Amino acid sequence: MTKLTPNDFSSNLPIKWCPGCGDYAILNSVKKSMAELGIDHEKYVVVSGIGCSSRFPYYVNTYGYHTIHGRAIPVATGIKLSNPDLMVFVVTGDGDCLSIGGNHFIHGIRRNIGLKVLMFNNRIYALTKGQASPTTLPGAKTKTTPYGSTDYPFNPMLFAVGMRAPFVARSIDTDINGTSSIITEAAKNEGFAFVEILQKCVVFTDKEFDVFKNPETKDDMIVRIEDKKPMIFGKNRNKAIVVENNTPKIVEFDPSIVPSNLTIYDSSDVNLAYIISSLMPPEFPLPLGIFLRFAKTSYENLFYNSVKDVATPSSVEEILKESTYEIK
Amino acid sequence: MNKKTNKSVNITNKKMSVIRFAGDSGDGIQLVGTQFANATAIAGNELSTLPDYPAEIRAPQGSLGGVSGFQVAFGNESVMSPGSRADFLVVMNPAALKVNIKYLDRGSVVVANSSNFTPDNLKKAGYDSNPLEDGSLSNYRVLSVDANYLVEETLKDTGLTKSEILKTKNFFMLGVLYWIFDLPIEVTAKWIDEKFKKNPKIADANKKVLYAGYNYAENTEMFDARFNIEKGNLSKGKYHNVTGNEASCYALIAASKKLGRKVFYGSYPITPATEILHTFSKLKSKDIVVFQAEDEIAAICASIGAAYSGCLSSTGTSGPGLSLKTEALGLAVISELPLVVVDVQRSGPSTGIPTKTEQSDLFISAFGRHGDSPLVVLAARSPADCFYTVYEASRLAVKYMTPVIVLTSAYIAQGSEPFKIPSNSELKNFEIEKLPSADLFKPYMRNPETFVRPWAYPPMKGYEHRIGGLEKTNIAGNVSHEPENHQIMTDYRIGKIKKVQSDIPPTEIYGNKDADMVVVGWGSTYGAMMSAVQLANSKGIDTAFINMKYLNPLPADLGDKLNKYKKIVVIEENKGQMAFVLKGNYLVDIVSRTKVTGQPFTTEEILNIIEEEFRNR
Numbered sequence: 001m002t003k004l005t006p007n008d009f010s011s012n013l014p015i016k017w018c019p020g021c022g023d024y025a026i027l028n029s030v031k032k033s034m035a036e037l038g039i040d041h042e043k044y045v046v047v048s049g050i051g052c053s054s055r056f057p058y059y060v061n062t063y064g065y066h067t068i069h070g071r072a073i074p075v076a077t078g079i080k081l082s083n084p085d086l087m088v089f090v091v092t093g094d095g096d097c098l099s100i101g102g103n104h105f106i107h108g109i110r111r112n113i114g115l116k117v118l119m120f121n122n123r124i125y126a127l128t129k130g131q132a133s134p135t136t137l138p139g140a141k142t143k144t145t146p147y148g149s150t151d152y153p154f155n156p157m158l159f160a161v162g163m164r165a166p167f168v169a170r171s172i173d174t175d176i177n178g179t180s181s182i183i184t185e186a187a188k189n190e191g192f193a194f195v196e197i198l199q200k201c202v203v204f205t206d207k208e209f210d211v212f213k214n215p216e217t218k219d220d221m222i223v224r225i226e227d228k229k230p231m232i233f234g235k236n237r238n239k240a241i242v243v244e245n246n247t248p249k250i251v252e253f254d255p256s257i258v259p260s261n262l263t264i265y266d267s268s269d270v271n272l273a274y275i276i277s278s279l280m281p282p283e284f285p286l287p288l289g290i291f292l293r294f295a296k297t298s299y300e301n302l303f304y305n306s307v308k309d310v311a312t313p314s315s316v317e318e319i320l321k322e323s324t325y326e327i328k
Numbered sequence: 329m330n331k332k333t334n335k336s337v338n339i340t341n342k343k344m345s346v347i348r349f350a351g352d353s354g355d356g357i358q359l360v361g362t363q364f365a366n367a368t369a370i371a372g373n374e375l376s377t378l379p380d381y382p383a384e385i386r387a388p389q390g391s392l393g394g395v396s397g398f399q400v401a402f403g404n405e406s407v408m409s410p411g412s413r414a415d416f417l418v419v420m421n422p423a424a425l426k427v428n429i430k431y432l433d434r435g436s437v438v439v440a441n442s443s444n445f446t447p448d449n450l451k452k453a454g455y456d457s458n459p460l461e462d463g464s465l466s467n468y469r470v471l472s473v474d475a476n477y478l479v480e481e482t483l484k485d486t487g488l489t490k491s492e493i494l495k496t497k498n499f500f501m502l503g504v505l506y507w508i509f510d511l512p513i514e515v516t517a518k519w520i521d522e523k524f525k526k527n528p529k530i531a532d533a534n535k536k537v538l539y540a541g542y543n544y545a546e547n548t549e550m551f552d553a554r555f556n557i558e559k560g561n562l563s564k565g566k567y568h569n570v571t572g573n574e575a576s577c578y579a580l581i582a583a584s585k586k587l588g589r590k591v592f593y594g595s596y597p598i599t600p601a602t603e604i605l606h607t608f609s610k611l612k613s614k615d616i617v618v619f620q621a622e623d624e625i626a627a628i629c630a631s632i633g634a635a636y637s638g639c640l641s642s643t644g645t646s647g648p649g650l651s652l653k654t655e656a657l658g659l660a661v662i663s664e665l666p667l668v669v670v671d672v673q674r675s676g677p678s679t680g681i682p683t684k685t686e687q688s689d690l691f692i693s694a695f696g697r698h699g700d701s702p703l704v705v706l707a708a709r710s711p712a713d714c715f716y717t718v719y720e721a722s723r724l725a726v727k728y729m730t731p732v733i734v735l736t737s738a739y740i741a742q743g744s745e746p747f748k749i750p751s752n753s754e755l756k757n758f759e760i761e762k763l764p765s766a767d768l769f770k771p772y773m774r775n776p777e778t779f780v781r782p783w784a785y786p787p788m789k790g791y792e793h794r795i796g797g798l799e800k801t802n803i804a805g806n807v808s809h810e811p812e813n814h815q816i817m818t819d820y821r822i823g824k825i826k827k828v829q830s831d832i833p834p835t836e837i838y839g840n841k842d843a844d845m846v847v848v849g850w851g852s853t854y855g856a857m858m859s860a861v862q863l864a865n866s867k868g869i870d871t872a873f874i875n876m877k878y879l880n881p882l883p884a885d886l887g888d889k890l891n892k893y894k895k896i897v898v899i900e901e902n903k904g905q906m907a908f909v910l911k912g913n914y915l916v917d918i919v920s921r922t923k924v925t926g927q928p929f930t931t932e933e934i935l936n937i938i939e940e941e942f943r944n945r
Binding site for chain 1 (some may be wrong): 582585592636643797
């Protein structure tokens with residue numbers, strides 16, 4: 001088989017996202033991962049709900065299903081459970097996944113069905129033109145919160161880690177290489193994978209993530225989480241997150257002499273992942289990277305293992321062979 | 329086949345008999361009722377059962393609200409419903425007697441566990457004195473059995489606790505009944521062994537008590553009569569006493585075998601449909617994929633996903649669940665994917681009366697979605713017919729790439745009757761729209777005759793395609809908001825369902841075809857209506873009878889057939905939904921006769937309606 005390229009996964013349909021939307025970059029990241037994974041087109045299924053992000057399946061030339069609001073995870077569950085050989089991606093948004101689809105998000109993680117869930121978080125209901133979403137920050141002004149949002153926002157990372165999803169990661173739309181490498185790793189890990197991708201909405205939350213992108217501010221506002229490495233950040237690489245007695249704090253140091261006692265990140269450490277998930281600006285930089293990754297048998301594998309010695313009856317007569325009677 | 333008895337007994341021959349078991353909801357009434365029904369089946373009878381139980385798992389002991397009932401009619405081929413009057417009432421306490429005495433006619437038999445007729449229980453049931461002793465039951469034959477004492481005597485040396493011993497009393501009463509009707513007791517003994525195989529001590533105790541009950545009747549002078557009930561006219565073959573819920577599950581498995589695909593059943597527990605999920609769960613395998621979802625919506629959505637990946641896919645539910653599934657049903661309609669939905673109707677609206685029957689989901693099934701959202705609706709007429717109707721639904725779903733709703737009801741889903749087990753070769757073959765070669769494939773290309781689109785699914789190489797809830801262009805299947813295209817696609821979706829008419833057999837007319845009056849029912853009223861129509865015609869009340877199975881689309885010949893009659897009476901367990909549909913479709917005058925008590929129509933009630941409408945014709 002010739003090596004596939006990201007372009008091999010283009011459906012060549014006209015893309016309907018607004019010019020400048022963060023979704024374009026994420027599309028490129030996903031296509032890059034699909035090519036890297038070396039899986040044939042026909043084994044990919046991309047399932048989405050409703051929202052701007054959920055147009056996604058039309059733009060990759062794999063199998064795809066654009067379902068209804070909030071229901072991508074259960075539809076994808078039926079696909080994956082009926083055929084575990086398929087690589088099933090779910091593309092969803094903050095409203096689709098956390099609000100109307102919240103119950104399915106909970107139970108998808110609980111079961112550990114082998115879906116790779118990419119949640120594009122633009123902190124707004126964009127397709128319906130700008131209402132507050134479950135991730136809208138307190139005080140944010142939207143069409144439904146003209147005096148500033150009074151809702152407490154949903155932290156999906158904290159939730160996914162708390163529910164012990166075996167793969168939890170966060171990236172940002174513009175970082176195509178970083179996002180793509182996370183998606184590739186998500187696809188390789190057995191079971192449910194949750195990837196939050198911060199995505200700007202060019203119309204309603206255009207400046208939302210600028211501090212994480214602006215070369216002047218981003219190094220102080222982002223901390224990249226990498227396995228076996230300290231959580232160093234800052235324009236001068238002179239700060240780090242350390243965790244002592246389950247409490248995170250920022251330490252500063254002379255970058256030419258990196259202290260040897262910095263906390264080393266370990267993505268298999270659930271407690272560490274939980275602490276890192278709770279970090280939010282302005283007190284802390286925003287963590288990006290793979291927060292949690294461990295081996296956990298998937299729902300579909302548990303199901304098929306549990307019935308591996310069960311023969312399928314060949315007829316109704318065989319099902320009922322113990323409880324029939326004969327009229328002669 | 330009467331077993332030898334050592335005493336002189338009167339033997340009464342009867343065409344049929346109706347037995348009603350009643351007791352506390354914790355007394356194992358459903359269990360002994362089912363065992364009794366199975367024994368009559370094995371004896372070669374036709375039978376029909378009606379479980380009648382409260383929603384509470386364990387209602388307050390001895391209370392009127394906690395009475396659980398189970399009725400079995402058995403006998404010759406005239407048995408078509410569980411009957412409305414009982415010849416035998418088996419009661420475990422005063423409350424059961426109080427609630428059920430109304431089902432007895434003069435001369436009927438009451439078999440009572442007299443041990444439970446304590447002052448306390450009598451008070452809870454509202455009796456001032458003990459009806460077993462005060463002469464108030466003088467119109468009936470009363471057989472008092474001190475069952476608690478008798479099981480304690482039977483099991484006194486077993487080391488079981490008093491509470492364990494008392495739990496066996498239902499089997500004592502069953503043993504008594506087996507003697508009265510001379511039914512095969514061994515079948516229940518075998519069943520007890522299987523049921524309690526992890527606890528042989530309990531199994532032995534129950535069996536001992538069952539036989540003790542039988543021997544007690546044999547050895548006690550009070551029992552001086554036995555009944556010889558006529559056998560059914562069943563054709564030769566292998567049978568199983570099946571409930572409608574079991575039959576629905578078996579049909580989907582049989583259909584998946586015929587189709588050669590996995591079957592997927594996604595469901596959420598809901599009364600009275602849960603037994604479909606239970607039956608499926610016992611049969612899970614790599615080809616029988618059963619998914620207990622987090623809610624009704626996830627259940628149907630997972631099933632739609634499985635249909636997209638090529639399974640024979642299905643879900644089951646009852647009213648409140650069907651309400652929750654409606655949006656996803658619309659997705660299945662626009663996606664044009666095959667999906668079987670079994671709706672076990674119960675009394676609504678809202679939570680309504682979860683354990684009681686009704687036929688009030690016709691409107692939501694045929695019309696209950698936003699947009700023009702057509703699908704196929706079928707109705708099953710009896711427990712065993714659930715098999716054939718769900719099988720037919722599977723066949724139509726795949727052939728026409730459409731969701732199909734099958735309306736059963738609590739009455740036939742939980743009731744049972746003999747089911748002749750079909751071999752695979754007796755079942756209809758499946759037809760699937762031919763899939764063109766990959767280079768010619770388009771997701772919304774259509775067969776010009778049937779308007780059906782082909783079913784390609786992952787991981788078929790070269791057939792990768794995208795579908796979804798947004799309107800798609802005809803043939804190519806890309807997202808489209810074009811006005812003309814929406815008209816075309818809507819017309820195709822409706823036209824395709826209309827084409828199902830070519831698959832519907834001619835409408836069968838029972839009773840006196842040449843009568844001036846026709847009574848029309850649908851689904852689960854079949855048995856009671858058929859019995860009533862036969863009785864009416866035998867009395868010279870000329871009546872034709874139609875039982876509808878195909879509710880959407882309606883059979884092409886139905887309008888003409890209805891129009892032949894001067895009077896059309898539609899009888900249904902809702903406030904006139906089918907009457908409305910038929911008026912709207914055929915502009916005919918219809919008399920609508922309805923009942924919504926949570927109880928199925930009885931033969932007597934239908935007969936009264938027929939007589940009234942005949943008089944007023």
